[in-house]
Amino acid sequence: MTTTHDAYAENCIAESVNMLVPWYLVASYAYYHLDNPVLSDGCFDRLCQRFAEAWDQVEHPHKHLVDRESLAAGTCLLAEDKFPEIVKGAVRHLLRSAEKPKGTRRKRAQSGHTKSVARSRTEENQHVTG
Structure with a gap:
C-alpha cells in the first residue's frame, strides 16, 4: 500500500495558495519520474483544479516551470532534468518519511x-x- 501525504499537502495549500507550486512539482516528480506517488490521484486532481483556478494569485519562483495546459489536463510534462534540486530533495524526504516505522x-x-x-x-x- 502506498502512503500518501494528502492531508499534509492540503493543509499547506489551505494556509498559502503559493504552496500549490511546490506540491504540484513534488507530486509530479514522484509520480512521473520515480513511479512512486506521494499524493493520491484524487488529491492531485484537486490540486491541479485549485491551481488552475488560482493561477493569477499564485506567486512562486518556480511557477514558470508549470505549463497551464498540462495543469488543466491534470498532468505534468516537465522533463526530469528540469525539476529543481529542492523539489527532488523534498520528494526523497517524503518517501523516506513514509518508509520509517512509527x-x-x-x-x-x-x-x-x-x-x-x-x-x-x-x-x-x-x-x-x-
Whole structure:
C-alpha cells in the first residue's frame, strides 16, 4: 500500500495558495519520474483544479516551470532534468518519511540510547571545560 501525504499537502495549500507550486512539482516528480506517488490521484486532481483556478494569485519562483495546459489536463510534462534540486530533495524526504516505522524515536529513547548519548556529551563538555 502506498502512503500518501494528502492531508499534509492540503493543509499547506489551505494556509498559502503559493504552496500549490511546490506540491504540484513534488507530486509530479514522484509520480512521473520515480513511479512512486506521494499524493493520491484524487488529491492531485484537486490540486491541479485549485491551481488552475488560482493561477493569477499564485506567486512562486518556480511557477514558470508549470505549463497551464498540462495543469488543466491534470498532468505534468516537465522533463526530469528540469525539476529543481529542492523539489527532488523534498520528494526523497517524503518517501523516506513514509518508509520509517512509527515509534522509532520512542523505542530508541526507551532503550536508553538517548540518555547515554546525553550523558556522553555532558561528560565530554566537562572534560573540555574542566
